[in-house]
Amino acid sequence: MLKPKQVKPIDIREILTIIKKRKWLIIIPVIIISVIAYVGTYFIPPKYQSSTIVWIDKPSNASSELERILGGNNRRETRDEQYNKRLALETELTSQAYMLRLIQDLNLDDDPLIAREAAKMRETNPDIPLEQIKFNLLVSKLKEQISVGFHGTDQIIITVESESPRKARDVAAHLTAILEDEKTKYEMQKILDNQRFNDQQLQKSEQYYQLAIDSLNAAKSRLSQLQLPENIASEENRLDIISTIDKLKLDNQDYQGEKSAIDVQLRNLGLDNIRLKYTDTIVELRTNIDGLISSYASLMEKYSWTDQNVINVNIRLNNNIKSLESMIEASIENQYASYPNAQKDLLKRSYIIKENIDIINSKQNKCEQTLKKIDDRINTVPILESEIAELENQVDDNRRYRDAFKSAETTVGILSERAKERTMYKVVEPAKLPLEPFWPNKRNILIIGFAMGLVLGGAFVLLFELLDDSFKRVEDLEEELGLPVIATIPKIDKFQLNR
Known part of the structure; x- marks a missing residue:
């Protein structure tokens, strides 16, 4: 009568023996998939990446004395505030106003691929002008290619991806120039608004100051009329x-x-x-x-x-x-x-x-x-x-x-000169022409292919072992039959048999 099977502990040596026995089931998938992955990188269109780092000066539109009186905000930005600020800046950089200037200045709408794609889309939307379709396509593609991040606390990094290294560099450099120009205009307008506000407040403060002095003098005059000489009580x-x-x-x-x-x-x-x-x-x-x-x-x-x-x-x-x-x-x-x-x-x-x-x-x-x-x-x-x-x-x-x-009036004048000199947004690291594509990354793809080959080979080994019902050890046979094994005949390889 057969004995019931007992749970056997995992034997590392047995696992190694199985791997050695079926090593080709692992080696062949690893080689094939790695070769396919590596060769496939030559069929993927390369993409280049160019970045520029811009230093952002902290805006100040009032004198230090006025900020102290009004209560300046000197606290550090939180992580959420920085994230929201990055999103706002990225949205601004990819806005239609920026994209329109970028497309016009670099003549990006001359791309024949964009023209053909726009022509196909116009067949299904004949009411939309062709130029509008081309512009929308270009803006959509540029938004996918442009990303903004923080490089430290007061620097931003603008990254552009493109299949052309020269285009990646030109878009990054020109987008930075547009940002600098638009921000300078905005700062100038803001400074002018602050100047008008400061002039109004200065005039009001002069009036309030004179009114307070007049009230004080009138009160002192009334007091002098009521007060008696010191020797009179x-x-x-x-x-x-x-x-x-x-x-x-x-x-x-x-x-x-x-x-x-x-x-x-x-x-x-x-x-x-x-x-x-x-x-x-x-x-x-x-x-x-x-x-x-x-x-x-x-x-x-x-x-x-x-x-x-x-x-x-x-x-x-x-x-x-x-x-x-x-x-x-x-x-x-x-x-x-x-x-x-x-x-x-x-x-x-x-x-x-x-x-x-x-x-x-x-x-x-x-x-x-x-x-x-x-x-x-x-x-x-x-x-x-x-x-x-x-x-x-x-x-x-x-x-x-x-x-x-009055001090703020001088400060606003200084800020105006600074805005004219474009010191609020200064390029720390200009965009460079990328020499090598960042995608496809052959090394990473090869590593991924090697890992996938290992996984597939391991799956084959496991499958073959599950389908193999032969006895692997003497102990398994004795346990299965309930009889002792008297002798074993080793396997003779063909090479040994010929000898």
């Missing part, structure tokens, strides 16, 4: 005026009480309807008293009551009040000479009290107005000082902006 004046007002209120109460008592007496005597006719001298003196009251209140705003100016006005005011009382008494003596002395004395006191009450009310009113001015000044000065500090900051900021835009 507003709070001290305020307390003196409050004290004066309180005293006037007390005097007014006393006079009002006395007036009420006298009015009762005059009413009992039937003298309450008597009116005193004021002389011109009394009226003039009363006007002088009002003027002295105004002067007194005005002086109290700036000086204390112990100041000599205040004392002098107060003395004159008191003297005029006494003179007014004397004139009133004299007028009553003249106008009511026939009245008893007691009644005349009562009338004199009544009119003197009335004038004193009127003077006190006027003086109190003026002092209260002065007190309000002082309070307003005390409350306004800190606000005005804060406003002045803010205006000074505004003046400094506007001055910095103005100076920055």
Whole structure:
């Protein structure tokens, strides 16, 4: 009875024996495929590659001071940003505007192959002009031949592929020249736009600067009008005026009480309807008293009551009040000479009290107005000082902006000269005439053919081994039959048999 088969471990020596046994199944495909691959390279149209490296200067359209004020962007570009920038530049280089200039300058539309292909396409699209079809074909082919990449952080490499080495070089060189020319025009336009913008901003900054200075001067002028000399304290004046007002209120109460008592007496005597006719001298003196009251209140705003100016006005005011009382008494003596002395004395006191009450009310009113001015000044000065500090900051900021835009004006002029000299895009390595094609790469193709031959040969070896059901080892036979092998007869080659 046959024994069940057991899983055998992989024997490296057995594998090597199989490879040695069937080596021609590997060697023949390797040789054939390698030869076919190598010979096939001579039937592939060669392609040449020419590249040019362009250094791109970082654009700067403002002075360093203005960039610092506005917040310049100094961060490094990310990988995604560089990729997007490369795509944008490649799209720009292969745009219709660039391709049109390239085709016209190099006469690329004279290619007979393109003309024949365009003629065939026009047969199916008769409504489209032949020149348009040729242009579209050329643009499509050129886009496939042109590629853009970064060479470092501030350099780009423009690569052109073509079946003609001279055409590859000419297209790369001319495309770089077009890029330089178009970018220079763009930079010039951008600089001119920045120049106009800078002029407008400079004019505005000058206006804002002058406006801030005018506002600052006006605020300082208002502050100087509110501020007192250093030796005068507003709070001290305020307390003196409050004290004066309180005293006037007390005097007014006393006079009002006395007036009420006298009015009762005059009413009992039937003298309450008597009116005193004021002389011109009394009226003039009363006007002088009002003027002295105004002067007194005005002086109290700036000086204390112990100041000599205040004392002098107060003395004159008191003297005029006494003179007014004397004139009133004299007028009553003249106008009511026939009245008893007691009644005349009562009338004199009544009119003197009335004038004193009127003077006190006027003086109190003026002092209260002065007190309000002082309070307003005390409350306004800190606000005005804060406003002045803010205006000074505004003046400094506007001055910095103005100076920055003035500096930017010089910078824009320098950038304009640089753009004219084409320094923004400088060719670091010009396009060269390629001496050897980059495709087909015979070495790589031969290596690929060799590898494919190995794979195919290995597949043949594996297939033949799977189809071969002969016993390879004595152990396999013993395992299959379950009987021991007594002897083996070695294989005799024909060469050994002939001997």
